[in-house]
Amino acid sequence: MEKxxxxxxxxxxxxxxxxxxxLFLTLLNGKExxxxxxxxxxxxxxxxxxxxxxxxxxxxxxxxxxxxNAIHSGIVFLLGVVIMLVSxxxxxxx
Numbered sequence: 108m109e110k111x112x113x114x115x116x117x118x119x120x121x122x123x124x125x126x127x128x129x130l131f132l133t134l135l136n137g138k139e140x141x142x143x144x145x146x147x148x149x150x151x152x153x154x155x156x157x158x159x160x161x162x163x164x165x166x167x168x169x170x171x172x173x174x175x176n177a178i179h180s181g182i183v184f185l186l187g188v189v190i191m192l193v194s195x196x197x198x199x200x201x
Contacts, residue, residue: 126150130190143194151187154180 130146160176 126153127186141194144191147187147189147191147194149187151184151191154182154184154187157183 126146126149130143130150133142133146157176157180160173160180163173163176
């Protein structure tokens with residue numbers, strides 16, 4: 108059971124939604140702004156290197172599947188960039 112918990116913890120670091128959840132927790136707890144920039148960066152990178160998109164692209168999946176995964180990855184990437192830019196802009200005001 109302990110191995111399963113460790114494996115799940117490692118896999119959760121590869122999920123953009125876990126970073127988004129942690130970002131909301133950071134916002135609610137009123138923590139430091141540079142943490143938000145780091146979370147935004149991680150979310151953007153996970154959106155860019157999304158394994159679902161790249162696997163469907165290189166495996167020869169239908170164009171609709173590739174398009175769906177590309178749109179989803181693009182939204183996650185843009186969300187991460189927006190979070191990062193807003194955080195950095197707020198940090199520069201202080």
